[in-house]
Amino acid sequence: MTTGYRLTAATGIHKGDREYQQDQVAVFTHPRAPGCLLAVLADGMGGRSGGRKASDQVLMTARQLFERFSPTTDDAPSMLRQIAQEAHIVIRLTAISAEQEPHSTIALFLINPGADANWLHAGDSRIYHFSSGRMAKRTLDHSYVQALVDRGEITEEEAHTHPQSNILMGCLGTEDDPVFSLDYIPKLKSGDVIMSCSDGLWHYFTPEELAYVLESLSPREASEFLIEKARSRGKGGGDNISLAIVKIEDF
Numbered sequence: 001m002t003t004g005y006r007l008t009a010a011t012g013i014h015k016g017d018r019e020y021q022q023d024q025v026a027v028f029t030h031p032r033a034p035g036c037l038l039a040v041l042a043d044g045m046g047g048r049s050g051g052r053k054a055s056d057q058v059l060m061t062a063r064q065l066f067e068r069f070s071p072t073t074d075d076a077p078s079m080l081r082q083i084a085q086e087a088h089i090v091i092r093l094t095a096i097s098a099e100q101e102p103h104s105t106i107a108l109f110l111i112n113p114g115a116d117a118n119w120l121h122a123g124d125s126r127i128y129h130f131s132s133g134r135m136a137k138r139t140l141d142h143s144y145v146q147a148l149v150d151r152g153e154i155t156e157e158e159a160h161t162h163p164q165s166n167i168l169m170g171c172l173g174t175e176d177d178p179v180f181s182l183d184y185i186p187k188l189k190s191g192d193v194i195m196s197c198s199d200g201l202w203h204y205f206t207p208e209e210l211a212y213v214l215e216s217l218s219p220r221e222a223s224e225f226l227i228e229k230a231r232s233r234g235k236g237g238g239d240n241i242s243l244a245i246v247k248i249e250d251f
Helices: 050-068 076-094 144-150 156-160 207-216 219-234
Strands: 005-014 023-029 037-045 106-111 117-122 126-131 134-138 181-185 193-197 241-250
Touching: 005 023, 005 037, 005 219, 023 050, 023 241, 037 050, 037 193, 037 241, 050 076, 050 106, 076 106, 076 117, 076 181, 106 126, 106 193, 106 241, 117 126, 117 193, 126 207, 134 207, 144 156, 193 207, 207 219, 219 241
Parallel strands: none
Antiparallel strands: 005 241, 023 037, 037 106, 106 117, 117 181, 126 134, 126 193, 193 241
């Protein structure tokens, strides 16, 4: 599917039950290339202002580099990697003046005019691809519990309630260079949905629940519904919530 489609998008953000909002999320449309967009999500960590400074930096870097990106001549994975690397360096520099060590996850996905998609992530903010009403694939968290799942020591269900589920094995702003994972979807089709979200959202849903909601509702309706349901399931202990949803539809 290279012609005759449109993209509908929505973002959602909520402080949850935390005192401060350290998530940031945005969807940028390309200034010169119709049908090209970049969704950016960052879950900041570190003190009252440190985490927000880190997530702000991810969005600022992404917007600046995306505006210079040419979908027809530039390499998409290289651009995503450059965003992550540059944001990481600046976050490391801001750590000098921040009250606590600032860090951030990153989850980026780029949809090109030809309806293919690239994504990159570091940390435990996730990107999902849903197709034909089912989860086609998702990112694997750079976290301690995901490593346990990968080794077969615990199940996905046990990972949700593991007491060390907040320990990350990689994110932006760390002393060591972070590990980025990239993936590629060669062709999106009508009805496909890509969603990025922070752990304050995905923690409360199965992939089957997410698939059903995203197929049944528009991106805006799904965003509002999922935040409301995550708030309810958090029972007063919910983290910051952020998400970006993009749906591919026929004209």
